[in-house]
Amino acid sequence: MLTLQVLINGILLGGLYGIMAIGMSLIWGVMNIVNIAHGPLIMLGAYVTYWTFTLWGWDPFLSLPVTIVALFVYGYLLQRLILNLVVRAQLFLTLLLTFGIEVAMVNLARIFWSSDLRQVTPTYAAANFSVGGLTIPYVRLWVFVTTVVLSVVFLLIMERTRLGRAIRATAEELRAARLTGIPVGHIYAVTYGLGAALAGAAGAMWGMLFPVTPMMGGALTLKSFVVAVLGGLGTMMGAVVGGLILGLAESFSSTFIGPTYPNAISFGLLVLILIFRPTGVLGKGEGR
Amino acid sequence: MKFHGSWRTLLGLAAMGILLLATTAWAADTIVLGTAMSQTGKYAREGKFYVDGYQITVDALNKAGGVKVGGKPYKLELKMYDDQSDPNLSVRLFTRLVTSDKVNFLLGPYSSGIVTPASSVSEKYEIPMVQGGGASGQIFSRGYKYIFGTLPKAEFYFLSAIAAAANLNPPIKTAALVYSNEAFDRSVADGSRQLLKDYKIEKVYDEEYQPATQDFTSILAVIKSKNPDMILLAGHTENSLNFIRQSQAQDVSPKMWVFTVGPPTADFRKVLGKAAEYAYGVTPWLADMDVGGEIFASAREFDKQFRERFGYEADYHVAAGAAAVLAFKFGIEKANSLDPKKVRDALAGLDVETLYGRVKFEATGQIAMGQVLIQIKEGKVVPVYAAGKFVNKAVYPMPKWSQRK
Numbered sequence: 001m002l003t004l005q006v007l008i009n010g011i012l013l014g015g016l017y018g019i020m021a022i023g024m025s026l027i028w029g030v031m032n033i034v035n036i037a038h039g040p041l042i043m044l045g046a047y048v049t050y051w052t053f054t055l056w057g058w059d060p061f062l063s064l065p066v067t068i069v070a071l072f073v074y075g076y077l078l079q080r081l082i083l084n085l086v087v088r089a090q091l092f093l094t095l096l097l098t099f100g101i102e103v104a105m106v107n108l109a110r111i112f113w114s115s116d117l118r119q120v121t122p123t124y125a126a127a128n129f130s131v132g133g134l135t136i137p138y139v140r141l142w143v144f145v146t147t148v149v150l151s152v153v154f155l156l157i158m159e160r161t162r163l164g165r166a167i168r169a170t171a172e173e174l175r176a177a178r179l180t181g182i183p184v185g186h187i188y189a190v191t192y193g194l195g196a197a198l199a200g201a202a203g204a205m206w207g208m209l210f211p212v213t214p215m216m217g218g219a220l221t222l223k224s225f226v227v228a229v230l231g232g233l234g235t236m237m238g239a240v241v242g243g244l245i246l247g248l249a250e251s252f253s254s255t256f257i258g259p260t261y262p263n264a265i266s267f268g269l270l271v272l273i274l275i276f277r278p279t280g281v282l283g284k285g286e287g288r
Numbered sequence: 289m290k291f292h293g294s295w296r297t298l299l300g301l302a303a304m305g306i307l308l309l310a311t312t313a314w315a316a317d318t319i320v321l322g323t324a325m326s327q328t329g330k331y332a333r334e335g336k337f338y339v340d341g342y343q344i345t346v347d348a349l350n351k352a353g354g355v356k357v358g359g360k361p362y363k364l365e366l367k368m369y370d371d372q373s374d375p376n377l378s379v380r381l382f383t384r385l386v387t388s389d390k391v392n393f394l395l396g397p398y399s400s401g402i403v404t405p406a407s408s409v410s411e412k413y414e415i416p417m418v419q420g421g422g423a424s425g426q427i428f429s430r431g432y433k434y435i436f437g438t439l440p441k442a443e444f445y446f447l448s449a450i451a452a453a454a455n456l457n458p459p460i461k462t463a464a465l466v467y468s469n470e471a472f473d474r475s476v477a478d479g480s481r482q483l484l485k486d487y488k489i490e491k492v493y494d495e496e497y498q499p500a501t502q503d504f505t506s507i508l509a510v511i512k513s514k515n516p517d518m519i520l521l522a523g524h525t526e527n528s529l530n531f532i533r534q535s536q537a538q539d540v541s542p543k544m545w546v547f548t549v550g551p552p553t554a555d556f557r558k559v560l561g562k563a564a565e566y567a568y569g570v571t572p573w574l575a576d577m578d579v580g581g582e583i584f585a586s587a588r589e590f591d592k593q594f595r596e597r598f599g600y601e602a603d604y605h606v607a608a609g610a611a612a613v614l615a616f617k618f619g620i621e622k623a624n625s626l627d628p629k630k631v632r633d634a635l636a637g638l639d640v641e642t643l644y645g646r647v648k649f650e651a652t653g654q655i656a657m658g659q660v661l662i663q664i665k666e667g668k669v670v671p672v673y674a675a676g677k678f679v680n681k682a683v684y685p686m687p688k689w690s691q692r693k
Contacts, residue, residue, distance in 0.1 A: 002513050009505040107328070115332040117526060119533070119559050126536035126563065126689070135512075137537035210502045211529055211559065215330060219500055254506035259497035260469050 001133050006255045007248070008134060014247020015144040016209075018240040019151060020202040020220060021227035023195030025239040028228060030171040030191045031087050036098040037078075038224050039217025040105035041196045045071050045203025046120075046212040047113065053120050060120050060208050061142065067204045068197045075196025080189040087188055088174070102217070109214035117211040125208065143205045150201055151240050154194070158236060167191050199224075226270050232280025241281055245269070319355060319626065321346070321616060322367040322391030324381035324406070326398050329373025330500075333525065333555075334605055335398050338421060340598050341609030342366055342395060348583050348593070355617050357624055364613075367391050375402045382409040392626055393417070395612055396435075398605075400424035400442070400472035407435040416632040418615045420608030424475040428652035434628075436635055436649050438611040439604075440572050440657045442472050443479025446520055448661040449546040449570060450480065452673035453518055454487040456684050460517040460544060464493035466507060466531075467522035473499075476522040476548055492516050499524060504531050508538045519545040525556055528567075536563050536689050543685035544568060552662055552669050554601040565666070566686040570659040573604040573644055574671060577660075583614060584643035611644035618647075 024038045035041075048067045052058040058066075078101065079087075086093045128137040158164035169177040170187045178184055206212075206220070223246070231242025246266055253265040273280065323342065326335030346364045354361040367389055371378035378397050385391045386409060394410050396403050396419015403422030410417035411432045423439035453460035463484055467477040477496070484491050492514045497507060508531075511519065519542050521531055528550035535541065550556040551569025573579075573587065580586035584593070590610065594602040615635060620626065623634035639648040650656050661673040663682055672682045 002509060005509045006506055009509060013503055013505070110328065110332070115328075115336070116555060117333065117529060117559050119529075121561060126533065128537055128539055130539070135537075135539050139537065211526055213333075213526075215328075215332065219502075250503070251506045254497075255510055259466075259495050259501065259507050262501075263498060 002255070005134050006251050008136060010248035010251030011244060012136075012140040012144045012247070013251065014244035015147040015240075016202060016205060016243070017223060017227050017246050018243025019147040019198060020206075021224040021231070021239040021243055022151060022154060022236055023198035023202075024221075024224040025228040025231065025233055025236065026198075027192055027195040029233050029235075030167060031083075031094075031188055032091060033083065033087065033094045033098060033192075034091065034225075035195070036095065036221060037101040037105060038195075038199055039219070039221030040102050040109075041071060041075065041199035041217075042203035042206060042220050042224075043109065043212070043214065043217040044074065044105065045200030046207035046216065047109065047203075048200065049204035049207050050118050050120050050212050053122070054118075060122055060204060061146065064146070064201060064204055067200045071200025071203075072193040072197040074193075075199075076189045076193035078196070079192035080185065083192065084185050084188055102221070106214050106217060113214065115214055117213055118207075119211050120207045122208070139208050143208065146205065147202075150198070151236070154198065155236055157194075163190065167194075223266075226266055229270060229280060230273055232282040235280070235282045238280050238282035245281070317360070317362055318365045319362045319393070319616075319620065320365045320367050320389070320391040321393050321395050321613065322382075322385035322389060323395035324369040324371040324378050324385070324397055326373040326402070327370040329371075330524075331373040331398050331402075334421075335373070337603065337605035338398055338609040339368070340594070341420075341602070341606035342368075342613055344594055344597060345583070345610040345613040349613070349617055352583055355620050357620060357626060364617075366395075371397055371402065373399075373402070375405050378402045378406045379409055382406050386410075386413045386415055391415075393616055393620075393628070393631065395419065395609075395616075396421050396437070398422075399470070400427060400475070401470050403427050403435075403437075404471060407432060410434045414632075415628050416616075416619075416635055418612040418619075418635065420605070420610075420612045422472065423654075424472040425478075426471050426475065428654045432653065434632055436612075436615065436653045436655075438608045438615065438644065438647065438655050438657075440659055441479070441654060442475035444483075445476045445522070445548055445570055445659060446480045446546060447483055448659050448673050449520065449568060450483045450487050450489065451676065452661050452678070452682070453544060454489060455678075456544070456682065460489055462490045462492045462514075462516045463518040463520060464511050464514060464516040464542075465491060465495075465520050465522075466493070466511070467496050468499040468501075468524065468527060469496040470499050473522035473548065480520055480522075489518070497523075497527075499527065501527065502530055504534045505538060508534055508540050512538065512540045517543045521545065522548045525550045525553065529556065529559060532560055532563055532567065539689055541686060541688045544682075545686070546570065546661070551664055553603045553605075557664060557667055562692070564664050565692070566663060566683050568661060568663050568672070568682075569669075571604045571662055571669075572657055572659055573607040574660065574662070574669060575602060577645070579641065579645045580643055581614075581641040583617075584610070587643050590643040607644045611642055611647055614640075614642050614644075615647055 027035045052063045227242040231238030250262040253261045354363045369381040394417035398421035400422040416434045418436045420438040423442040467473040528547040546568040552571040557564045575591035584590040591602045619635040623630040
């Protein structure tokens with residue numbers, strides 16, 4: 001029974017990890033930017049949800065579209081006005097720039113909103129139901145369902161629309177994409193915007209489960225990084241699979257090995273994957 | 289070129305001269321208390337309590353005439369850096385405070401994990417440090433002479449809780465012990481293990497977790513399967529918060545649960561709302577305790593002034609920080625000197641009543657003080673058990689989640 005409960009806990013959390021990492025994987029895959037500011041984007045999404053909930057009483061699930069649009073616009077502008085200046089430059093440069101954005105975002109959040117812990121608490125926050133001795137919290141279940149829906153929508157955008165094709169074309173063959181008239185600067189900005197929007201959605205849901213603070217992002221950047229690499233860079237399904245692997249690894253190691261081990265296990269997994277399958281679980285082709 | 293260079297040298301010399309003059313003038317009638325506190329990073333929340341606690345006490349002291357040495361009044365001044373919740377940076381900043389800023393005395397940082405290395409700086413340079421942020425036995429077990437602490441012993445944090453648990457009706461029979469693997473929380477756990485044995489409470493779960501843990505569902509699933517009467521959690525505010533919220537979602541409700549950090553803090557109760565009800569906590573200090581002394585006549589008066597200025601309730605972190613500043617005032621006046629060694633000896637023999645209670649240090653440098661077991665009832669902090677007896681009736685057993693309104 002315990003094993004089954006742990007399995008469910010792991011899957012429910014893994015879904016959230018998955019959606020956190022899709023944005024990271026996308027931005028990395030298309031522009032070769034390791035987005036250190038990914039965690040702060042999640043933080044920003046959490047705050048948007050927190051404020052719409054606290055000030056206007058908006059339900060955190062219903063305000064999700066608002067959060068997604070807000071973060072998309074923010075991400076778009078960030079890429080268009082700042083990151084496009086160094087995109088396709090050396091990895092180190094973009095790394096440094098996103099690191100700078102991270103520092104700025106965290107500290108601005110601290111100045112504007114203080115470092116108080118905050119929590120999005122709709123009336124159903126702690127509701128749960130039991131099936132055959134298993135306890136399943138509603139919010140976690142809904143969060144999982146929402147992440148699945150969002151991931152599918154996102155995959156459809158990437159696979160089936162002109163925009164998705166343009167993004168993939170830019171990622172695969174920049175010069176050819178330019179020649180066919182794809183506005184690369186705009187596509188880059190849209191890509192970053194989409195990544196930010198997904199991060200924002202993840203943040204909105206993270207804020208329903210865990211406290212929101214300006215500093216929450218750092219650990220989440222790291223988690224997204226691990227998940228993105230585990231699953232395979234640039235493959236969107238990979239991030240989802242990576243998220244589930246991480247969620248399950250954390251929840252099982254914490255239960256059966258000890259609660260101090262989840263990080264050791266996650267990073268251990270990362271090292272193993274990098275050794276034996278450097279392109280990730282779902283990654284295509286050989287590593288560079 | 290040469291001309292240019294000599295100009296620069298001259299300018300530099302002049303600037304240095306002015307600086308030197310300025311520092312001597314400034315050193316003449318001020319006593320500088322140096323500190324590095326966590327204003328950003330993971331301890332930013334708790335760090336702010338100390339920043340505000342230090343500031344209000346320094347200002348109140350100055351308003352009351354400062355500190356008198358040899359009949360001459362000195363103003364106090366705070367020289368503060370941000371250690372970003374990083375122990376390594378903390379050591380560098382304290383070294384800078386001592387060697388280049390040449391502050392007179394040191395106020396401590398927050399959390400045992402940072403106080404422990406920082407106190408090595410004060411010991412090395414023989415500058416006394418009084419701190420209200422670290423309670424781990426590690427800090428005080430190294431035979432250091434220059435470190436003093438105003439938080440009670442970590443090993444005894446759960447003493448009042450475990451003693452009360454054994455004397456409740458029906459008494460607690462089984463307990464789960466959950467703690468973060470930080471210095472302080474490990475010390476709490478070490479002490480609690482012995483206390484549980486002494487009070488004949490069976491320990492059915494004993495695990496440590498990483499302080500950055502957000503998700504406690506796996507831990508909760510195991511605890512739920514063991515069904516303990518009591519849960520003892522030693523961790524930081526965020527851990528307690530997540531633990532309670534997720535217990536509710538996972539439907540885990542023991543007869544009693546006690547948290548080292550959180551329940552006495554207003555912020556904690558605000559974030560959790562009704563879910564915080566019935567949670568027990570421990571605190572060395574409460575704003576409505578009957579204590580007081582010079583500068584702040586009572587704990588209540590201190591809390592009132594504090595709330596007027598900073599807009600939130602003072603908790604024990606704030607008071608422990610205030611006590612650290614006051615310890616220096618009394619220590620310096622008792623020594624009647626600014627000599628670090630003399631002040632250190634005066635601090636070691638200090639015995640004064642303050643807003644925080646009686647400040648008297650043991651030979652190790654840690655304060656001789658107990659903890660009060662408190663419970664949250666209708667959003668208020670109510671003392672339940674102190675100095676070996678019940679002072680108010682506890683709500684026990686805690687109602688199950690399904691029975692709460």
